Amino acid sequence: MSSSPTTAPKSIAIVGCGFVADYYLKSLPLHPELKLVGVMDRNGDRSAKFAAYHSISRVYSSLEELLADDNVDIVLNLTNPSSHYSVSKAALEAGKHVYSEKPLAMSMWQAEELVNLAEQRGLYISSAPCSLLSETAQTVWKALRENKVGKVRLVYAEMDDGLVHKMPYQKWLSQSGTPWPYKDEFEVGCTLEHAGYYVTWLTAFFGPAETVSAFSSCLVPDKQTDIPLDMNAPDFSVACIKFASGVVARLTCSIVAPHDHSLRIIGDDGILGIKDCWYYGSPVYIRRSITIRRKRLEGIWKQNYPLVRKAARLGSRSAQEMDFCRGVAEMADAIAGERPSRLSARFSLHNNELVLAIHNSLETGSPYKLTTSFEPIEPMPWAQ
Structure with a gap:
């Protein structure tokens, strides 16, 4: 598209x-x-x-x-x-x-x-990742700019992929027949591999992070592989991130807990959410609270918030529908127009620092104060 x-x-x-x-x-x-x-x-x-x-x-x-x-x-x-x-x-x-x-x-x-x-x-x-440029992410961002759920206080973001070491990962092949590089994936760890899918959204929506308090652990050291792993990387991490805007987010990553890629943004007037950030056309919803006989019932009324445009279909049967080249295309357009890229160097650097801080909590286990920042970025033209 x-x-x-x-x-x-x-x-x-x-x-x-x-x-x-x-x-x-x-x-x-x-x-x-x-x-x-x-x-x-x-x-x-x-x-x-x-x-x-x-x-x-x-x-x-x-x-x-x-x-x-x-x-x-x-x-x-x-x-x-x-x-x-x-x-x-x-x-x-x-x-x-x-x-x-x-x-x-x-x-x-x-x-x-x-x-x-x-x-x-x-x-x-x-x-990467460039999923911030997806129709779903841009729609969530538009709803936030329009103040659809009031003042945002808290965010819950999940990047759990299930018990990967129990899955038939040795049989996973790419379209051209390349095996999934499980040794490398396990040694790099799920935080460095997957936290960016939501970190990039959160920093774009709420500005630079100020501090992060994280915990990570390697719960399954050997991953039951047929070849030994040379290092242990976190297969579970949880981080509490405070942004310059005052918003606090809890981000969880694992390849142990049941599959959950959901996002919930909690505001004073409702909850803005999606089910899976790996689908560029994942529906966006708003949940409202209502009062019945003086009793406040949380999130009982749900409505869909329309996507800013229809997402392209890639015809994939995999666990995602992501336009991986969109970030490259956005950069090419920025170069041609002699403008800053939305996924700028400083934006990428800040997100890299934040993800590394969460990943490295396996060793540090202490709060981390961010040292980098970036200029505010713009939504895509078709999402404004």
Whole structure:
């Protein structure tokens, strides 16, 4: 659901042809302003297989070859999270704009270096997820601007995915046949992988976070895998975040608790909520309280709040309907219009710091005061 491009398409090249790359290719046809010129993976067989499946003519033999291609405007960094920093840094040093899968970097000093480097060179860098640009997120944001539930006091956000280690994850394949990288996923942890889906919404809606008090734990250390894990990462985390606006949010992530991707925004006049942020067209509802015989009944009257526009259907049978390329397209439009990207470098950096603070509570277990901030961002034009 992209508008027709008014300028020449921006050329993108993909680094990393793993599991998530298929999701980007699935939504790429929605964005004619993006032109894929080639792909590269350190595993040559994987990149060749990926390119053959998606009929991509150019397969770069190395990162150096890709970065030397003057036709590439934006590097789409879909590598293993531990490689995000090195690949993004090399791309920026080569004069390329960067859109990175989450997290921006695994350490805060790395993320800060990337943002500073991009700013020094007049380049754009952004980080997934881009679900803030979804029809559902933009609708929730519109309802908040219209004060539909009164003054917001509290938010409950859930990112629970069930007992993943008990699921048949070894049989999970991407569209082009790449296995789900379960060893890497378990070692990175569910917080770094998934907290951003709601962190980006909350910071956009309520402004920069001031402090976060978090607890995380590794409840299933070995994950019962057929190969040993090299490190323990949190498979459960809970964070209480205080925003500059005064709103407090509780965010829970796990791959242990039953599946729950819901959001509830509690205001003085009602509750604004959705069931699942992984669906760009997830319905938005408002629950009101009513008084019957002097007794106040919470959330008994429910109404749907219309989406700002209909979400595109990707025809996916997976556990999500997300337009992964929308963030890349938004960046391309910002570059062409010489305006700040909505998912700006400073916005991405702040969210990276917040997610890292929650993830690292496995070791620290203490309140954390945020050191970064960002300028307010604008809703999408079609959601204003």
